[in-house]
Amino acid sequence: MAGLEDLYREIILDHYRNPRNRGELEVPPAVQAVGFNPLCGDEVVVYIEVSDGVITDVSTGGQGCSISQSSASMMSTAVKGRKVSEARRLVQAFKQMMSIHGTGIGGRGDDLDDGPDSTNGHGDVKLGDLEALRGVVKFPVRIKCATLSWNTLVEALEETLA
Amino acid sequence: MAGLEDLYREIILDHYRNPRNRGELEVPPAVQAVGFNPLCGDEVVVYIEVSDGVITDVSTGGQGCSISQSSASMMSTAVKGRKVSEARRLVQAFKQMMSIHGTGIGGRGDDLDDGPDSTNGHGDVKLGDLEALRGVVKFPVRIKCATLSWNTLVEALEETLA
Amino acid sequence: MSADRSERLSATKAQFPLLARRVRDRPIVYLDSAASSQKPQCVLDAMNTYYETINANVHRGAYEIAAQATDAMESARSAVARFVNAPSDNEIVFTKNVTEAINLVARSWGGANLGPGDAVVITEMEHHANIVPWHIMAAEKGFELRWIPVDSDGGLDLSGLDRLLDGAKLLGVTAMSNVLGTLNPVRHLADAAHDAGALVLVDAAQYVPHLPTDVQALGADFLGFTGHKMCGPTGIGVLWARAELLEAMPPFLGGGEMILDVRKDGFLANHIPHKFEAGTPPIAEIVGLGAAVEYLNGLGMERVREHEVSLTAYALRTLQERYGSELDVHGPAEPACRGGVLSMSFRDIHPHDLSQVLDDRGVCVRAGHHCAKPLMRHLGVPATTRASLYVYNDTSDVDALADALGAAGDFFG
Amino acid sequence: MSADRSERLSATKAQFPLLARRVRDRPIVYLDSAASSQKPQCVLDAMNTYYETINANVHRGAYEIAAQATDAMESARSAVARFVNAPSDNEIVFTKNVTEAINLVARSWGGANLGPGDAVVITEMEHHANIVPWHIMAAEKGFELRWIPVDSDGGLDLSGLDRLLDGAKLLGVTAMSNVLGTLNPVRHLADAAHDAGALVLVDAAQYVPHLPTDVQALGADFLGFTGHKMCGPTGIGVLWARAELLEAMPPFLGGGEMILDVRKDGFLANHIPHKFEAGTPPIAEIVGLGAAVEYLNGLGMERVREHEVSLTAYALRTLQERYGSELDVHGPAEPACRGGVLSMSFRDIHPHDLSQVLDDRGVCVRAGHHCAKPLMRHLGVPATTRASLYVYNDTSDVDALADALGAAGDFFG
Numbered sequence A, B: 001m002a003g004l005e006d007l008y009r010e011i012i013l014d015h016y017r018n019p020r021n022r023g024e025l026e027v028p029p030a031v032q033a034v035g036f037n038p039l040c041g042d043e044v045v046v047y048i049e050v051s052d053g054v055i056t057d058v059s060t061g062g063q064g065c066s067i068s069q070s071s072a073s074m075m076s077t078a079v080k081g082r083k084v085s086e087a088r089r090l091v092q093a094f095k096q097m098m099s100i101h102g103t104g105i106g107g108r109g110d111d112l113d114d115g116p117d118s119t120n121g122h123g124d125v126k127l128g129d130l131e132a133l134r135g136v137v138k139f140p141v142r143i144k145c146a147t148l149s150w151n152t153l154v155e156a157l158e159e160t161l162a
Numbered sequence C, D: 001m002s003a004d005r006s007e008r009l010s011a012t013k014a015q016f017p018l019l020a021r022r023v024r025d026r027p028i029v030y031l032d033s034a035a036s037s038q039k040p041q042c043v044l045d046a047m048n049t050y051y052e053t054i055n056a057n058v059h060r061g062a063y064e065i066a067a068q069a070t071d072a073m074e075s076a077r078s079a080v081a082r083f084v085n086a087p088s089d090n091e092i093v094f095t096k097n098v099t100e101a102i103n104l105v106a107r108s109w110g111g112a113n114l115g116p117g118d119a120v121v122i123t124e125m126e127h128h129a130n131i132v133p134w135h136i137m138a139a140e141k142g143f144e145l146r147w148i149p150v151d152s153d154g155g156l157d158l159s160g161l162d163r164l165l166d167g168a169k170l171l172g173v174t175a176m177s178n179v180l181g182t183l184n185p186v187r188h189l190a191d192a193a194h195d196a197g198a199l200v201l202v203d204a205a206q207y208v209p210h211l212p213t214d215v216q217a218l219g220a221d222f223l224g225f226t227g228h229k230m231c232g233p234t235g236i237g238v239l240w241a242r243a244e245l246l247e248a249m250p251p252f253l254g255g256g257e258m259i260l261d262v263r264k265d266g267f268l269a270n271h272i273p274h275k276f277e278a279g280t281p282p283i284a285e286i287v288g289l290g291a292a293v294e295y296l297n298g299l300g301m302e303r304v305r306e307h308e309v310s311l312t313a314y315a316l317r318t319l320q321e322r323y324g325s326e327l328d329v330h331g332p333a334e335p336a337c338r339g340g341v342l343s344m345s346f347r348d349i350h351p352h353d354l355s356q357v358l359d360d361r362g363v364c365v366r367a368g369h370h371c372a373k374p375l376m377r378h379l380g381v382p383a384t385t386r387a388s389l390y391v392y393n394d395t396s397d398v399d400a401l402a403d404a405l406g407a408a409g410d411f412f413g
């Protein structure tokens, strides 16, 4: 059994206490998506502004536990200024890290259902600080906390295409 | 455990093989009621003609097992020519006999729910041949077979009031 | 049957505690599995272990046993999905029985898609579970209910199929009749229905327990089955449906689990399959069904089917030899075209009386209309006496049935 | 608490096998009974005995074990009827959970009786199970859904009751809040509703397990509860309703058991309660619920309530002493006015994080919205951490909770 320190790494608590890119963006030009974690009631709102295939601005709102909030904060710093294609690769890589043991609640495939790319390795993507969230997979119930903002980001990216 | 002879008394098999008052009556002047035993699919149709408070004619139709059919036949001979009030007392007495052990399927009170009279003894009512059906109470599943035509008679009697 | 086979089978019987029971000093002869099967010890153990070690409400608890309970439930969902070759776990919706599964389709899909001028086609051999929900919805929505007739061999009369399917939006069919044992040509019907633009609902209550099932190969759009007939507990049924259908359907029951958000002015439904699983699920029963599926996998569904075909052949032969034309077994004559469901009419003895004598000898069969009254009317009988076989039955059970029929014949002379 | 009392209680705990379990080398501290209770050995035994000795489908079988199974099911119905003082067994309808029970009322009674211009009144502290079914039906039938607000003490604000009830056809209320523990004035509400010509539906999911229940004294017309929260198995719920209401209501689910006759052109519904019990019932679960009810009768519901009041008082006192204003317990302050449901906000630690630390010490509590999102919005919190007490809990459980809260405080420092 994993200890609490595996879950609550210092950098996570730091992002929780001092969230980056917190707030709202004006819609439009930004687009917005809302994600719910029906398990615990967490809500994450992701705003992004995309121009010329680049995520020029990101902001997050909502409320939730330290894992969902810090993950949102880390996500925002990780994708801000990135190309959309790079951000998508990062999402894949992150979600793959979150499903190493493949035991997401909701059964097989539940967290890896985003299409053909989902089997890509992430050898070529640098997760950086995000690695701190790796311990979450030892606490399967919390995986959805960590992935909530990422799934919501994907929805926001879809919005920009709509 | 009761033996089969307790259930299938000779007089019962006789009424089954040679049902009395079998057939239809013209409606009107007769009234008609149909009863179902949802357990086994038995159906009994009871026709009665009542004038001046007397059941002047009875006839039964439908299909079912030896118990339901013989009971219908015996019921028809027992009430034909009787006053309605006497017939009702007979119904009470018969149903009380059928619930001595109080274990009718459907739980407490299921076969004794015909109002305040239901607690009357039947000391004053002669059951005659109907006593042959007493063994049925040892086979609780079959009680509904035996009472089907009697419940249907009650419905037909209600019809005459409608 | 070879000595080897029957040895393996008596081992099977020994796994079912109830079958060790005696009735009136004779071993019980359980021939009513089409109504409900017995349960192997491993299924009872799985539920007891659940209750004794990880019982907790699912999907919303962060603590360890709640997570384990959720895992146990979701692994069972995976096992069930694999058992019928569903493309995704998300297509498995747990209900309380197959009756609820069919009502779910009738109310949710039917409520949204059926109206005046539409038609639903079912067969004359359906169980009430696949009739009454359509009666209810037809009365509410004003569509037409059409019937595929049964022919004199107990098969479906498909001569008018094209006409029946013309303008139909759904075809509902039982994969195997619970009265006649008939195995219906589901794939053929599905292809015809799809050509006509109709969806296909398969009532597989009598099929999944007895034959290897592949929802994709059958060509079904909806397929339902029920735990208690397949070595599983009571209180659990399954609706499989194609994900895109489930996604488009409105919710059925409302409450906890099936929502993403609830506000005073409305709610947002959860993703499938949870959208259709309102309230606390039958958790222990789902775990029990998972264990039943693993048990059947262990036996091998091909072997289960083989065993039943050969036992059905033995039964048909034995009854024919002993009672000839006095005993009529309804349904297809060829064991390979049917399941081990033997609906009998014996002389003019009423089924209720016949089964009473059989019970006196510990032989458990069912007498009645088997929840198939339209079929009974077609057969021209008020009821039948039905003996039904499963994996734990053997030739000794069939012999006991045959003997008891003889005793009944003597009794009613 | 006297030595005598606590001895009797540790005997109670010993009857629940799961509570002997250890988590991370500590005894489990189960404080999530509002989500689902643990089960005493006698309930598991009753179900095992059912499966091992009399398992068979009910109501339609003439043979001995089928009759015994039917008897076992119907005796459980009687036991349940007596447990809530229902005037007749026929008023007890078995469902899969209370969620289905409420949906049954919404769909069947509501479908037949509600339309544009009508109103249904519910409270802001309802569980989603008593909200979403009304959302669904309101969207379909066009009636208005009105809300009784919650006041600052966690009670109902009844100042506008007359206005809210004006033109209402139904009042739906939880007898006890699963978040606040509030015991609502059901009788008072029922009288007011009846005066206004409305019927009363009581969600008693959190009430029946914890207090002596008398449906007649409460003045209810419909009352639902759920087996798994009252020492019974999963997969079983109950709707009690007055017979004349059930008789007048159209069927809900269609299928076997609920019919008297089925023809190609329609069907005839069975008598109550069977009319509302389509398909094979959760037989073993009904038997298990019967055993649970007998178990609770053995303890005495008065004593169950007494125990919970005193343990709740102890918990409120302990938490207040140790954490003062750092810890906010929502809902009524007075133990006699509430159940043993303690929804907490502790500093600014998110409930999900708090419950994680508690879990690390084997303390099982629930974190989240508890299927009461409108109430959460009223409270202005996204979620709470909820510890809930039952008859098998004792002061040692409360102490373990208090200690674990301290550890969490340290951890998030």
Ligand SMILES: Cc1ncc(COP(=O)(O)O)c(C=O)c1O
Pocket: C256, C278, C279, C280, C281, D034, D035, D097, D098, D099, D100, D127, D129, D130, D174, D176, D177, D178, D203, D205, D206, D226, D228, D237, D371
């Ligand atoms: C007040 C209340 N109502 C309804 C429910 C729903 O119960 P179930 O999930 O068993 O249907 C619950 C518990 O979850 C509850 O606490």
Ligand SMILES: Cc1ncc(COP(=O)(O)O)c(C=O)c1O
Pocket: C034, C035, C097, C098, C099, C100, C127, C129, C130, C174, C176, C177, C178, C203, C205, C206, C226, C228, C237, C371, D256, D278, D279, D280, D281
């Ligand atoms: C073909 C068929 N469909 C449906 C059912 C209904 O199953 P359940 O009562 O478990 O819902 C049965 C069995 O009773 C059946 O044999």
